[in-house]
Amino acid sequence: MIALLFLLRFIKKYWFTALLAILFLIAEIVIDLYQPRMMALIVNEGILGLSSGGVSDMNLIISTGIRMLLLVLACGVCGVLSGIFTNITGQGSTNEIRKLCFDRIMHFSFDQTDNFSTGSLITRITNDVTQVQRLIIQLIRGFTRCIMFFLGGTAALLTLDTSFGVIVACALPLILLDIIFVVWRTNPLFTVLQESLDRLNMIIQEDVAGIRVVKAFIQEPREEERFAEANRHLVDTQFNVQMLLACMRPVMNIVLNLAAVGIIYVGAVQVKAGDLAPGTVMAAITYLSQILIGMMMLAMIFQTISRGMASLRRVQAVVETESEITRVPEAADGASAKAEDGSRGTVRFENVSFAYPDTGTEILHDISFRVDHGETLAIIGATGCGKTSLVSLIPRFYDATEGRVLVDGIDVRAYDPIALREKVTVCLQKSELFSTTIRDNILLGRPDASEEEVRAAAESAQADAFILQQPDGYDTSVAERGMSLSGGQRQRIAIARALLKRGEILIFDDSTSALDLKTEAALYASLDRNYADVTRIIIAQRIASVRNADRILVLDGGTIAASGTHEELMASSPVYRDIYDSQLREEVSE
């Protein structure tokens, strides 16, 4: 119910069209319900001439027929109008929800994205939002229709003759029981169904993506078995759902048809007693079928609602997750314009500790260091020692659990994140390219950059040469997930993008790992030439990548084991020497 209140917030803006949709719908149904009455008039008065002593009245038949035709027309117009207004309301408010969802997701902190998982976020904004749209339309149209048909049909039936009420009273509980039973049994099955479908999809996706491993280990039979199991489960669940749904309608039909028989019987008794005209019995049967339609709608509405509500809650969870890292507009200008000590491009860590919120295990302990303007700091350390976590704190992808991270002397939490990230450029470990041209991918760094600047950035990133070799040069499109480019080429495009941004602080998070050594060396040389005034923080595995840095930070188990220049560390740090030896072996003297 709280979820429905949430939904109401979005529909509120469209209250007027929603109202019109409902009103036109009511008009449509009322007219529809009026039809059998005119039918009864034609039969009773026109044909049988009951009130005029058995004299038929052709004029009455014609005039009533014409009135019916006009009503039919009006009914259609109302129906179409109601459809238009319903769509405006339903799709319009869904659009608001969708846009808000996307906006929220785009501004989530990394931690929040991790919590939801990107796959789930995508499903929510596509599938779930569509289900919510169905829910809204169903709430407007379905409910109104169902109530009108049901109440209207019942009322009309009772006004014809109250004795029909007995039959309706007998049939209704049976039908309700049928609906309640089916809804009660299918509801939990829908969740199971969704889960088994998810599992099937997961297996397909994993196996298709990892086909080389499956084949290399000759595990095709086992994967087929794993799939068969998931397939069996899905198909069985589907069968159960279908069977339950298949039961609902025939049972309802039987009950209502029996009710029709009952009406004829009661009608016969009444007609025999002279209390009722035969035409009325016919109208009564028509009304009964309208009650049936109302009931069947109810059953379907329950299905849509139980599906829709599940989706609504998933969407609500996204919309109501406020970004943890909020913008501080007033801080933006002040902070970026003048730094505390007049320095630009400095980074300072003061006793920083950090743990990922979801696991709680501390990754970094009491880290303190400082990087000055134009300096190059390299970070080296074992797998899982917290290198990536450390640099993620600078552009505030995550917040430190303890201590402070300062950029230009100001706590990163005091910055507007947008302004902060203008200063700090991160080239991520995984080079994510978008499915557009190479040029557009580089331009993402600074959309207003000129062609020369793009080329210059690409040249510094050692990418210009291979880009020109592509079929359309800079206009070559990067195919789905960049499959057409090798890992090293993708990394260099990502580096060009980072360089083009010209931030004051540039962070390379192991972003040259797929480059061969010569290319990497050329890249660092051109960085020294062209980006000398940019503060650089470089995470790397290879000594060659870090040895020319002004200072090297050796990270070990979340703490700084040593720091200094290559020579200093060689003399003082056993850990560093160990790393060096592991790469150089017997050639230490080189």
Place this chain on the structure above:
Amino acid sequence: MSTNSAPASSAVSMGFGPRGRGAPGAPVEKPKEAKATLSRLAAYFAPDLKYVVLLALSVVLGVVASVLAPSFQSKAIDNLVGASFDAIPPILGWMLLLYLLNGGAALLQGYFSSRLTQRVIYRLRSDLFGKVLSLPIPYLDSHSHGDMMSRMTNDAENVSNVISSSLSSLFSGVLTLIGTVVMMLRYSVPLTLLTCATVLLSVVLTNVISKAMRKYYLQRQQLLGRLNGIVEEKVSACKTVTAYNLQDEAVTEFNAASDEFTRIGIIGDSIGNSMGPMMNMINNLSFVIVAAFGGWFTLKGMISVGVISAFIIYSKQFSRPINELAQLYGQIQTAIAGAERIFGVMDETAEDHSGDRSFDVSDGVIEFEHVNFSYVPGQQVIYDFNLRVEAGKKIALVGSTGSGKTTVVNLLMRFYDIDSGRITVDGVDIRDISSDIVRDSIGIVLQDTVLFTDTVRNNLKYADRTLTDKAMIEAAESSYCDKVVDALPDGYDTVLTAAGANLSQGQRQLLTIGRAFLSYPKILILDEATSSVDTRTEQHIQNAMVKLMHDRTSLIIAHRLSTIQDADQIVVMEQGHIIETGTHTELLEKGGKYYTLYMTQFAGKET
């Protein structure tokens, strides 16, 4: 009272008028070879012929009951009008019986149709999945994975659903139509003709609306594709979006697409939804015609009042299948097109496992002889490649990105077949032995760290689940992933989520190395297997490997020269050619390409 005998699935969509999917006007795909595809589909239904026959019988039963019932109702009304009340109860008895039969038939129909669908989907999907697994790597590399997935889930489900439910709807629709027309003609020819006229009107109207709608549906489909594309790309790359402050651009792009999608959606659906009221209008029109003309005919004494009542039901029974038929036709066409896509995959040639020679890899001597290869004809990537790897030796492949190192592995694993030349293992051409034998003797660690959603234990024991935990822990220790596993909440029983996303890249590499170690291969291939692992851990792994592989062959690809310094032979590749071979010392003395690479790495500058 109408006594519809719609089968289970259409029950869900009844009563609301067209709603989006499957509505008339939704784009219909045209199958290319409907007949051939249908007969192949029939083969999938053949094992369940029992259910097909039972389904058909229940449909016939239902239709007969629903066609006969109104005539009894008509008699009852006539007796009512004629005041012969004693004749009514037996008629009502018949009606009761018919309605019960009809309901029962509908239940059976639901049961048989669901059973049939479920069994066919199961077979279709399992076959397709088995086929996909057996497809050669080149096919899988060149086809979109998303597309493959949608065939296995959506297409398979759609095909069997539509075929088993729509076909029975079609069957019952046609039967009902014929039965109804026969009954109506028996009562009154002119009234039947009038009723048919309204049906004609509804067919024309459906067509007009469908045409108007089709344009918007197509447009909406494209817009939806764009919208989903934006979501998929921007959400999965949200870290990059955040890092580059592109949130607002992304939101603006998304909002524009979303607004346009909504605008077109409102127009399209408004037209689509008007179908319901329009149909209702025509149904009511037919109601008026039956009432007015029926009244008139009654006055003329041509028909009885009861006939009017029967006609009201018949006209509804008559227009329903007509409205449905057009829709069903579209659904069936789309389903057949889906089936064609499925069969398209099934018709792909499976991987060539051929090679009848039974053979045991004993020494693990690998030899490449004059191997030429191109992924795409005309773009050769490996030129006259000659390499002999002696048993128990450690060979390293080095070279810049794109020099063809990974390709060599692809060829040895028989993921791709060579253009000319030959590759032998222990002197036997790998095309002469089953690829399973080749793969069984090779342990491989790939550049992409593929892990499965399963426990760590099952991931490590991927090659053979019957291996002992002791062996597994030993392999984990030598690959240094034991520390990673120890840090996981449930140790070896931790279920890796989303293909191991909760581990860092380096940690995932360690697990895949552990997996390869555990399979005790005759030949071990490491393709950039330690690129994200720090060099010290890497060195420990190397040491373990020396022990593990002392009598086995290993092939290592790496950027980091430290990884491969102690190799027995280092092969330097450039643009698909071997340009240098030798040991580390020999190559350094030679002062060629390897020397340059080496100096770059350790001196950190070009020489």
